[in-house]
Amino acid sequence: MKMIRNSVLRVEGMTKRYGQKEVLKNASLTVNEGELKILIGPSGGGKSTLLQCINFLVTPDAGRVWLKGEEIIRTHKRALYAYRQKVGMIFQDFNLFDHLTALNNVTIGLVRVRGMHKQEALDKAVYELERVGLKDHIYKYPAQLSGGQKQRVSIARALAMDPEVMLIDEPTSALDPELISEVLAVIENLRANGMTMVMSTHHMGFAREVADEIVFLEDGCILETGTPDKIFLRAECERTRAFCSKILELYGNA
């Protein structure tokens, strides 16, 4: 029997223009609890913009967002900051704070934003870093970590805030194959633990294996949405088929 899942995040009519160019056209999306939704599509198709519009790092021209049924009023600063704490974000190029150790990269949000006691924050940070397998690197600075380790620190940093949903923007694009697998393993583990996630990636093998639903985005439009099997084997849209066949040609049937 299929469980009826509650929607965690609902996005409606997201639109963003840069000058004349419309980079996001009326994109809508609902993410249910524990679901992993993967955005695929060509570079420049609007994946990053959509993710950054969801937590208003990019100000959309139109569009509404609900978290657990509650609409986010962007102009209400306090509500916006509170909302962002509940939405973890992972970036393509990690974006760790260069002047802080791995440990303090994780504690800073807890202490400065959530007002947590220092010792409590340290304990939580150590726990989160252990969870992503970085027990031995907590006192290192970003400059002393590998790309994969940096990305895992950034995941720990987001997890420490106890997010309701994670937005993950091409987490492996800046990494070599070995490092990719260590980051993907962490994400798979999150999924197994029921974390709700929206992730953009070019890693089709991973998308096909673990996604609950795949969203194909091109020129700022959501062209097609469906289960991995549907998108990869029986896509309705011509463009989706062309994109996926190119990808399968490149990477085989993985």
Place this chain on the structure above:
Amino acid sequence: MEELFFIQHDVIPALWRGLLVSIRLIVPSAICGLIIGVFIGVSRVFGGTVIKTCANIYVALFRGFPLVVQLFIWYFGLPHIGIYMSPFLASVFGFSLCSGAYHSEYVRGALLSIKQGQLLAARSLGFSKMKMIISVVLPQAFRRALPGCGNEIIYLIKYSSLAYMITCIELTGEGKIIASETFKYTEIFFIVGIVYLLLTSVASWLLHRIENNLRLPGFDHYAL
């Protein structure tokens, strides 16, 4: 013998007196200047339109007016509108404001060098703009601005000699008085110059130590 006696009994006490005044001018001016510089620098990068414009005007004025002219305005000009400052206070005031304008430029450059992605990351964690600037941007920017700001402090040590133009008798002022009494301009000003050299050497040594203490992996100087 007579020379030595003269140096011991006239030159050294006078210059020592002057040196103490100089130090009393330099230290608060350096500190206030740096604080003003950070505020103005942050306003110029992160401020709204109004704040940004005001900060830009401030920098244009205080970098554009010659420092002597600024000091004359504070000391000789303000009494006309009923504001009186002692020569010492007017000097510290003038130096701080001028120094702040220069510091702000170094701070601004350093702020702009912080990668945009880190600001996104901070905002995505729920940081307000102010908290982001204080906890994420400034600690990094300060490290990058330090060499430039140190340079400005070295300049300050030397332009503190302008205080004697508004009758705040510091090192150069004392030197000028003895020199014109004795006509030993070369000797006296040579000594005065050496004292400034010592001051700037101590300051640059101190600044280096601060830089080293604040050094972090990823913020090293690239050795070629």
